[in-house]
Amino acid sequence: MNIDMIRAAAKRLDGHARRTPLLSSPFLDEMAGRKVFIKPECLQHTGSFKFRGGWSALSAMDPDQRAKGVIAYSSGNHAQGVALAAARHGTSSVIVMPSDAPQLKIDNTKALGAEVVLYDRDNEDRDEIGARVANERGLTLVKPFDDPQVIAGQGTCGLEIAQDANALGIENADVLVCCGGGGFTSGIALACEADAPTLRIRPVEPEGFDDAARSLRSGGIERNNQTSGNICDAIITAQPGDLTFPIMKRLCGPGLIITEHEALQAMAHAFLRLKVVAEPGGAAALAAALYRKDDINGDAVIVTISGGNVDPAQFKTALDTLA
Amino acid sequence: MNIDMIRAAAKRLDGHARRTPLLSSPFLDEMAGRKVFIKPECLQHTGSFKFRGGWSALSAMDPDQRAKGVIAYSSGNHAQGVALAAARHGTSSVIVMPSDAPQLKIDNTKALGAEVVLYDRDNEDRDEIGARVANERGLTLVKPFDDPQVIAGQGTCGLEIAQDANALGIENADVLVCCGGGGFTSGIALACEADAPTLRIRPVEPEGFDDAARSLRSGGIERNNQTSGNICDAIITAQPGDLTFPIMKRLCGPGLIITEHEALQAMAHAFLRLKVVAEPGGAAALAAALYRKDDINGDAVIVTISGGNVDPAQFKTALDTLA
Known part of the structure; x- marks a missing residue:
């Protein structure tokens, strides 16, 4: 880095x-x-600002890997950033969001073309859920910050x-x-x-x-x-x-x-x-x-x-x- | 023009x-x-956008004339634009505003250093008031648009x-x-x-x-x-x-x-x-x-x-x- x-x-x-x-x-x-x-x-x-990181990650990815789709977990802003960056790169995105995220963020993420998977912020671990879905579907995980x-x-x-x-x-x-x-x-x-x-x-x-x-x-x-x-x-x-x-x-x-x-x-x-x-x-x-x-x-x-x-x-x- | x-x-x-x-x-x-x-x-x-016109007018003025101060009539946005442009040129401003202008615009205009004169929008003519005060005090009128x-x-x-x-x-x-x-x-x-x-x-x-x-x-x-x-x-x-x-x-x-x-x-x-x-x-x-x-x-x-x-x-x- x-x-x-x-x-x-x-x-x-x-x-x-x-x-x-x-x-x-x-x-x-x-x-x-x-x-x-x-x-x-x-x-x-x-x-x-999350669009910057989302675009950076998507644009740096191997094109074949990117074409299989990406996944992100986010309370909402990283979600929207990755969803739009994915859509503009012509690929799909799955976003794992806490069920208590602001409705506006959930709605926007869906409207930007992402598939939204909700989870319970207090009882489930978003890293674990993200890793599991990524693995099942062959998606590349775009972490919210530690990437x-x-x-x-x-x-x-x-x-x-x-x-x-x-x-x-x-x-x-x-x-x-x-x-x-x-x-x-x-x-x-x-x-x-x-x-x-x-x-x-x-x-x-x-x-x-x-x-x-x-x-x-x-x-x-x-x-x-x-x-x-x-x-x-x-x-x-x-x-x-x-x-x-x-x-x-x-x-x-x-x-x-x-x-x-x-x-x-x-x-x-x-x-x-x-x-x-x-x-x-x-x-x-x-x-x-x-x-x-x-x-x-x-x-x-x-x-x-x-x-x-x-x-x-x-x-x-x-x-x-x-x- | x-x-x-x-x-x-x-x-x-x-x-x-x-x-x-x-x-x-x-x-x-x-x-x-x-x-x-x-x-x-x-x-x-x-x-x-009114700051653009205010700055343009103030910066184009003869410095001696500008130093005597300026006057403007405005429902609020031209007022603030001229007030700030005047303050940043180191000169004074009088702003003639309708008494029913939004309170925020009146307050801001005063806070930007202008002297505010209120008038009745329905029964008084702002051009006439502006011209009279300008004349009395030797101020240069900065019209809101026809300049x-x-x-x-x-x-x-x-x-x-x-x-x-x-x-x-x-x-x-x-x-x-x-x-x-x-x-x-x-x-x-x-x-x-x-x-x-x-x-x-x-x-x-x-x-x-x-x-x-x-x-x-x-x-x-x-x-x-x-x-x-x-x-x-x-x-x-x-x-x-x-x-x-x-x-x-x-x-x-x-x-x-x-x-x-x-x-x-x-x-x-x-x-x-x-x-x-x-x-x-x-x-x-x-x-x-x-x-x-x-x-x-x-x-x-x-x-x-x-x-x-x-x-x-x-x-x-x-x-x-x-x-």
Whole structure:
């Protein structure tokens, strides 16, 4: 896993993934006490950065192998990313999703052409189910984060962040990344190490699901006690990956932790000030920028909005925090 | 008023206005019956394309004249665009706004450093008020649309549309523009005439406020019977401008007309499929793409989302159309 793989992925993604802009608002700068720059991956195809990793993995695959179809397990964003990448590569996809995933994510994944297999998040192991179905049908498994080509794809977002930060002269800044298994965080970290080495990459997680923060503190992989029961479903995983954690340990931290209510508030401010739709997990990094400013360093902060796949009812709840 | 003024404005805007991306969604393609490409100017600074015209006008002004301050009259988006452009040029601004403008727009305009003067939309004439205050205080009036440098600024959005359409090979397409006084429509039309001449520029207006559509049909400037009482406040004006209409007459049409409910539905689909926030007037063109597809020609359609400055309560009403 190295920067050359990310640059190669960027070539494969060119013309297929969206080059998202860097947004800002004087109102957010004032709230955060420093300049805030937002990388809105909610504007990426399928509404999250996951399309990058999905496209990277599919496009790197042997064509004969790819033609047999792919499988992925995901709470919803990786699902949609892989489903669209598969469809655009002219192949089929099976997506294993938790039965409590947001309905919008399940519906979208089906509409993008995937076959959806639901499982019980608390009593079944998605890795095991994914491996079994893959084996039975001869499908290639596209893991959500612990796969070099997936990390390389997510890292292309980091290349763009580095390029824009350099163009704007941003040097002394934390880069806050909404963090699940660490694919997005480690990919961005590798890209910035190469192209913008003064930036500091820091994972952001919801309270009670802070496996990355604890792992970075202890130096070894720590697990969460639970893997459901939080509105930030997109960034809830059992533990950092075997591939992603060593990268994070070398390049990232310390982690930041936000509450569910702060994620909802950040969604509302993204609506009001940036005119973008963030889902709760996708707003975690913005929440940290706005509500953990004393724990952040630098005269600027770069914030990822990792996804925007949120049901209308939950979005209304977020808007109500403005009242 | 010519293409060279638009190209000159683009140079002045470079590094100050945001280069917005072109978005798309397979779900919208299916609804519209053709490929839909979205130009989300809600992501522009201050949440609408109006920042382009404001910056263009301020940056073209004589520095001594600019230092005395500027004045604008606006229902809110031009207000914010001029207020921020003035602040970033280190000068002051007075904004004359209708007292029934959305509270968010009034608050934002003040927060961007402008002095706000409210007037009664039904019983007072904003042009007259603007001219009087400008005269009393020695301020330069920045008109909302009937000003060559404002049209040139809005036209920079058309240069970007043309560039992206050419890169994507889009030739046979209508370009739907949310239309008030015609500054955005005529600027885009001039830019596309030069750089993407096969594209057809068509204004979109709300029912009952279709002055542009009627003017294009009759060949002369037609007025609306009323200038308030529609949720698409951003694109309600009394009539096309003396500068904008001849350009529109030569290059644009026929106009399209949508209902308030369709604008709300389009806002909801922009939320769901594009992850961007559109205000009612800003969603008019998308509403036409989705609900007037038989009146549209071509295998693709390009849609402007002109602004996203909407109060949370109204946005919730839009989301409720999905239920």
